[in-house]
Amino acid sequence: MKMYITDAFAEKAFQGNPAAVCILDEERPDSWMGRVAAEMNLSETAFLLKKENGYSLRWFTPEAEVDLCGHATLASAHALWAELGETSEKLAFDTRSGILTAVRTEDGIELDFPLEPVQPCEAEPELLAALGLSTSPAYAGGNRMDRLVLLPDEESLTALKPDFSMLRNVPARGVIVTAPSSRPGIDFVSRCFYPGIGIDEDPVTGSAHCGLGPFWSERLGRSELTALQLSKRQGLLKLHVGSERIRIAGRAVTVLRGELA
Known part of the structure; x- marks a missing residue:
């Protein structure tokens, strides 16, 4: 084969x-x-x-x-x-x-x-502790697969140092953390953590953008978006958000x- x-x-x-x-x-x-x-x-x-x-x-x-x-x-x-x-x-x-x-x-x-739209939900103390956050995020939510946390800026996202052993206990496939981009031509950035299925930090996660796309489309008022995932390898994604599907x-x-x- x-x-x-x-x-x-x-x-x-x-x-x-x-x-x-x-x-x-x-x-x-x-x-x-x-x-x-x-x-x-x-x-x-x-x-x-x-x-x-x-x-x-x-x-x-x-x-x-x-x-x-x-x-x-x-x-x-x-x-x-x-x-x-x-x-x-x-x-x-x-x-x-x-x-x-x-x-x-x-x-x-x-x-x-x-599309996998995100709905707001509580950021429980265990999730905040696993991400090393001392205060509640600007937004917390989730969909059928993942939890999502919004940080105020790209610098906060880059500096994030999760405790992967604690993240394994979050009752979801994984945790997406996102922030507005500080880079020209990039609308938003993210990092994605999936220690519960054997991936501490995923380099680039297309399926996460099924939730990130509509999340940022609503906030930015646009259906065409450019996203950058900030792992060590990084990855660029072009998104078109529709009413039920995402390209x-x-x-x-x-x-x-x-x-x-």
Whole structure:
């Protein structure tokens, strides 16, 4: 089976978020896919299987299967077009979050994902302590996947030093922390923490922007947004926020080609 490692939401190699993409030759057991993902030891490994009307797509972290993943979907589309010679102008992926699509645009590869709107909720003391915050944030909320915390500025976000062992106890997939950007051409910045599923800090998280997109669209009064995730590797995302869906665009680069024994 062919296997690729692709840096997603990256302009060049060794930026963005690396994902492994495994091209399946047949259905495989969940336990086998979990072991492959643990062996890859990346934030996500995507498993693609050709179907009559597109591809089935599943995503595994080193510790768990997840319901939605942006960067590994971008990596999968890139692998199909750039490495496997896929000729379809529009790719359809059958996933645990429904049918997701990918098309090529001037901004790279554009994904069509569901919105995951954030609703306000209390920032409990345990969450604040895990993030090292001494006072309540400007906003706290969450959606079906993640908690979200708003900080006043980019400098506060950059300086954040979470306690990952404490964050593992937050009852959510992970915690997104965001702030307005101080950089020209960037609307907002974020960092994303998922120690509960084996990823202390994710380099670039496409699915988090299903919540971040509508959150910032409402505050800024615009549907077209540019976002930067401030991990060590960093990643740039172009967003178009609709009423029920969000389009997330970015570039990808293949860094490894191989075969799985």
